Amino acid sequence: MTYPNWLSQRSHLSGGRMALSFQEQQWTFAEMNEIALEYAGKLTALGVAKESRVAILARSNPEFVFVMYGCMHVGCEMVMLNERLAPPELAYQIEDSEAEFVLVDDELKEKVKDYNPILFSSIREAVPAEFEIQHEWEKGRTISIMYTSGTTGNPKGVRQTAENHFSSAVSSALNIGISPDDVWLCSVPLFHISGFSILMRSLIYGMGVRLYEKFDAERSAKEICSGTVTHMSMVGVMLERILRNVEEASLAASPRFKAILAGGGPIPVAYIKRAEQCGIPVLQTYGMTETSSQTTTLQSADAERKIGSSGKPLFLYQVKIDGTAKAGEKGEILIHGPQVTPGYIGRFSGRKVQEEGWLHTGDVGYLDEEGFLFVVDRRSDLIVSGGENIYPAEIEKVLLAHPAVREAGVCGVPDEEWGEVPVAFVVLNESAEADELLAYCREQIASYKVPKRLSFADALPRNASNKLLRRELKLWN
Amino acid sequence: MTYPNWLSQRSHLSGGRMALSFQEQQWTFAEMNEIALEYAGKLTALGVAKESRVAILARSNPEFVFVMYGCMHVGCEMVMLNERLAPPELAYQIEDSEAEFVLVDDELKEKVKDYNPILFSSIREAVPAEFEIQHEWEKGRTISIMYTSGTTGNPKGVRQTAENHFSSAVSSALNIGISPDDVWLCSVPLFHISGFSILMRSLIYGMGVRLYEKFDAERSAKEICSGTVTHMSMVGVMLERILRNVEEASLAASPRFKAILAGGGPIPVAYIKRAEQCGIPVLQTYGMTETSSQTTTLQSADAERKIGSSGKPLFLYQVKIDGTAKAGEKGEILIHGPQVTPGYIGRFSGRKVQEEGWLHTGDVGYLDEEGFLFVVDRRSDLIVSGGENIYPAEIEKVLLAHPAVREAGVCGVPDEEWGEVPVAFVVLNESAEADELLAYCREQIASYKVPKRLSFADALPRNASNKLLRRELKLWN
Numbered sequence: 001m002t003y004p005n006w007l008s009q010r011s012h013l014s015g016g017r018m019a020l021s022f023q024e025q026q027w028t029f030a031e032m033n034e035i036a037l038e039y040a041g042k043l044t045a046l047g048v049a050k051e052s053r054v055a056i057l058a059r060s061n062p063e064f065v066f067v068m069y070g071c072m073h074v075g076c077e078m079v080m081l082n083e084r085l086a087p088p089e090l091a092y093q094i095e096d097s098e099a100e101f102v103l104v105d106d107e108l109k110e111k112v113k114d115y116n117p118i119l120f121s122s123i124r125e126a127v128p129a130e131f132e133i134q135h136e137w138e139k140g141r142t143i144s145i146m147y148t149s150g151t152t153g154n155p156k157g158v159r160q161t162a163e164n165h166f167s168s169a170v171s172s173a174l175n176i177g178i179s180p181d182d183v184w185l186c187s188v189p190l191f192h193i194s195g196f197s198i199l200m201r202s203l204i205y206g207m208g209v210r211l212y213e214k215f216d217a218e219r220s221a222k223e224i225c226s227g228t229v230t231h232m233s234m235v236g237v238m239l240e241r242i243l244r245n246v247e248e249a250s251l252a253a254s255p256r257f258k259a260i261l262a263g264g265g266p267i268p269v270a271y272i273k274r275a276e277q278c279g280i281p282v283l284q285t286y287g288m289t290e291t292s293s294q295t296t297t298l299q300s301a302d303a304e305r306k307i308g309s310s311g312k313p314l315f316l317y318q319v320k321i322d323g324t325a326k327a328g329e330k331g332e333i334l335i336h337g338p339q340v341t342p343g344y345i346g347r348f349s350g351r352k353v354q355e356e357g358w359l360h361t362g363d364v365g366y367l368d369e370e371g372f373l374f375v376v377d378r379r380s381d382l383i384v385s386g387g388e389n390i391y392p393a394e395i396e397k398v399l400l401a402h403p404a405v406r407e408a409g410v411c412g413v414p415d416e417e418w419g420e421v422p423v424a425f426v427v428l429n430e431s432a433e434a435d436e437l438l439a440y441c442r443e444q445i446a447s448y449k450v451p452k453r454l455s456f457a458d459a460l461p462r463n464a465s466n467k468l469l470r471r472e473l474k475l476w477n
Numbered sequence: 478m479t480y481p482n483w484l485s486q487r488s489h490l491s492g493g494r495m496a497l498s499f500q501e502q503q504w505t506f507a508e509m510n511e512i513a514l515e516y517a518g519k520l521t522a523l524g525v526a527k528e529s530r531v532a533i534l535a536r537s538n539p540e541f542v543f544v545m546y547g548c549m550h551v552g553c554e555m556v557m558l559n560e561r562l563a564p565p566e567l568a569y570q571i572e573d574s575e576a577e578f579v580l581v582d583d584e585l586k587e588k589v590k591d592y593n594p595i596l597f598s599s600i601r602e603a604v605p606a607e608f609e610i611q612h613e614w615e616k617g618r619t620i621s622i623m624y625t626s627g628t629t630g631n632p633k634g635v636r637q638t639a640e641n642h643f644s645s646a647v648s649s650a651l652n653i654g655i656s657p658d659d660v661w662l663c664s665v666p667l668f669h670i671s672g673f674s675i676l677m678r679s680l681i682y683g684m685g686v687r688l689y690e691k692f693d694a695e696r697s698a699k700e701i702c703s704g705t706v707t708h709m710s711m712v713g714v715m716l717e718r719i720l721r722n723v724e725e726a727s728l729a730a731s732p733r734f735k736a737i738l739a740g741g742g743p744i745p746v747a748y749i750k751r752a753e754q755c756g757i758p759v760l761q762t763y764g765m766t767e768t769s770s771q772t773t774t775l776q777s778a779d780a781e782r783k784i785g786s787s788g789k790p791l792f793l794y795q796v797k798i799d800g801t802a803k804a805g806e807k808g809e810i811l812i813h814g815p816q817v818t819p820g821y822i823g824r825f826s827g828r829k830v831q832e833e834g835w836l837h838t839g840d841v842g843y844l845d846e847e848g849f850l851f852v853v854d855r856r857s858d859l860i861v862s863g864g865e866n867i868y869p870a871e872i873e874k875v876l877l878a879h880p881a882v883r884e885a886g887v888c889g890v891p892d893e894e895w896g897e898v899p900v901a902f903v904v905l906n907e908s909a910e911a912d913e914l915l916a917y918c919r920e921q922i923a924s925y926k927v928p929k930r931l932s933f934a935d936a937l938p939r940n941a942s943n944k945l946l947r948r949e950l951k952l953w954n
Binding site: 001003004009010012013170173174175176177178179180204205206312313315316317318338371 | 815
């Protein structure tokens with residue numbers, strides 16, 4: 001089973017449409033395809049071939065896209081390196097993936113200098129060689145490999161196939177709709193599935209991508225209000241900053257703007273309501289690298305009724321809770337569908353990723369009577385205290401509901417009496433005392449769940465996709 | 478490889494959305510699913526089981542939909558009988574398909590009385606039995622079987638799988654977009670792929686269907702102008718009647734209205750322009766029963782530049798011309814993609830439908846330099862005259878361009894001197910003489926292509942989907 005080459009087909013079918021825009025420049029699908037073919041030739045000249053495994057390290061800019069699309073034409077497997085990682089972390093991924101080539105944006109070359117990298121400037125200057133274009137793409141072909149941020153242990157390299165990406169794009173379209181004039185604002189990293197999946201949707205839908213090198217709340221707010229973009233992906237913390245910009249300018253989203261997709265944990269209802277006031281529908285999503293982006297989404301309309309939920313699965317997907325039959329019972333979240341990775345590479349290649357077709361996420365959650373998913377916690381963050389299970393997210397949610405709190409993070413610390421106890425770190429919006437916040441918690445959750453200590457911070461540790469890193473919090477104690 | 482049961486999943490994900498509306502009644506997806514489950518139980522009580530082959534004969538009304546959705550829950554294969562056929566034609570299909578059950582709308586029971594049919598009223602009255610719901614549908618599962626209208630020879634029963642229908646729906650969405658509030662007006666027969674594919678899109682997209690028992694130009698025009706519907710499928714001859722209604726009422730399409738999909742041959746540019754004036758984008762399509770609906774479409778914007786073209790393939794599909802490499806060369810049209818039937822049933826089950834993954838359509842056409850498909854003719858209608866190939870559609874197109882001509886049909890008749898010669902039948906808009914029309918032809922096409930005789934008629938012979946039946950024209954001579 002194959003797909004027609006997405007780049008050629010998209011160029012053939014809607015070559016005149018805008019594919020990518022960056023700052024003041026833009027490229028149509030026909031232009032993108034021409035450039036991608038040229039890059040494919042240049043990469044071939046440098047030795048890259050079909051099925052080569054190629055690690056790429058770059059910032060979110062057009063050249064990164066050209067290189068990736070060139071690789072896709074050649075038919076190689078791309079290991080997407082996270083530019084925020086330290087050299088030893090990059091070394092681990094390059095070695096684990098056994099990448100034959102390391103392609104690097106000149107600015108970042110120091111980070112991978114031990115691996116004989118090919119600079120983007122060298123690719124640019126290469127004279128294209130003949131290559132055999134892949135007219136048909138096998139569904140099982142590995143397009144990308146991403147190392148999971150992995151809250152514990154060694155990162156695992158996740159294979160994402162053409163079918164994974166295609167199913168993900170189609171399922172999203174069946175959920176929120178698509179229109180030929182959609183433009184998706186991408187300020188999440190291209191090397192993460194959040195950003196990479198926007199490129200895949202672009203090719204599959206024939207949709208424009210408005211690319212930012214990094215998140216910019218003010219510019220994003222302006223584009224949302226002027227209607228130059230129709231969709232945006234982000235994590236909760238970015239949302240608040242955008243809303244503030246929209247509100248301060250006394251503006252509202254353009255009627256052309258359709259939705260913000262927000263991942264990385266539940267969004268406070270207060271934000272959703274503020275977004276609504278601004279005319280911005282917010283869809284909360286749950287997904288991971290192993291599911292090539294979102295698996296469930298919560299519609300704006302359900303946000304208040306289903307606080308803390310990640311919604312329902314997309315059309316092609318199924319979600320169930322391991323070992324439970326009743327609504328409300330907590331357990332490991334299992335996922336089934338064509339978006340689920342067939343497996344890992346490198347040292348984890350022997351680890352089975354699916355059991356009887358179901359991905360074991362390691363996350364804990366439940367389904368309510370209506371089938372809405374609630375992710376209670378990442379299993380690895382579970383705090384066990386005096387035999388009771390404590391889920392940090394539950395405590396954070398309570399703290400976040402306090403008007404003085406902007407961000408909250410909770411983790412477990414060892415305790416002689418209880419084994420483990422929760423402690424909290426908070427970033428404030430306005431002045432408040434720790435006692436006041438703890439008293440506030442005490443009103444709403446069982447006493448064993450109330451943090452034993454609460455400290456203030458200027459910021460919380462987050463990874464490149466802005467997910468809270470609770471294991472880092474542990475080091476703060 | 479499986480899909481989640483489309484009926485259950487759609488009910489789960491958007492149960493509150495409108496699924497079907499008919500006259501003054503309407504049903505949500507949750508209601509439709511409840512009814513379908515009840516019908517599945519009733520059918521089970523009557524002996525229908527998973528993989529039973531069930532022939533269904535009915536008019537386009539909600540009960541027909543209930544029966545079909547019930548069959549889909551049970552997991553049986555539906556042979557879609559055309560209610561306009563005569564009893565011997567129906568007998569052929571029932572026998573060829575070896576249908577175990579014949580389900581019939583009470584009004585039509587006489588037509589299949591020799592086959593021990595189960596009346597819809599008996600299904601309605603049955604007491605539902607327990608049945609095993611199909612939670613997962615195999616991609617290769619046969620959902621529907623349709624006999625091709627086949628311009629010559631015995632009709633062939635075409636298998637349409639879940640994957641065929643899914644790919645068709647997704648490819649259409651990737652072409653024209655989808656939105657959760659779309660409503661597709663269906664006045665083409667449900668037993669044909671044109672109508673049945675609207676139901677499949679409804680389930681896959683979560684889209685409403687506005688069902689008409691039969692085509693009604695006046696009501697259709699009203700709904701298009703009031704915005705109660707967003708899409709409509711039709712053949713060219715219906716388009717003109719709708720446009721007349723819109724024009725006479727000095728109205729225009731609602732901004733909510735998105736597109737008319739028009740199959741069954743090229744639409745005169747004059748119609749496309751009139752439609753544009755009315756705010757109605759018209760997409761001309763090319764497809765067949767073997768491709769589970771459209772394979773190529775021509776956008777409104779290209780209609781004038783590419784007169785007579787059927788456009789470009791949808792995203793997942795490929796089209797090529799057998800044995801040719803150069804643009805403009807005529808030959809048999811070949812189609813590749815997941816929408817292509819895996820094969821026929823009954824007496825044609827041994828006939829290979831694909832050769833190395835390509836469907837041989839029997840239609841003749843060419844691709845221009847930009848890759849636009851032009852269907853020159855159905856191969857079986859080819860007229861060979863003095864060694865020259867004559868394509869009836871080419872002559873019809875010329876006649877249709879004359880302001881006095883509303884419809885035109887051309888076929889070959891035996892001729893002592895030339896083997897075969899073309900003759901024409903014309904339905905007039907305003908008075909005109911045959912000599913005048915033939916002189917008009919002579920100005921535009923080679924003399925051997927000019928019809929040897931031109932007669933006037935009140936209407937031309939068309940099948941249930943309004944396709945011109947040239948083989949019937951032959952009998953008029």
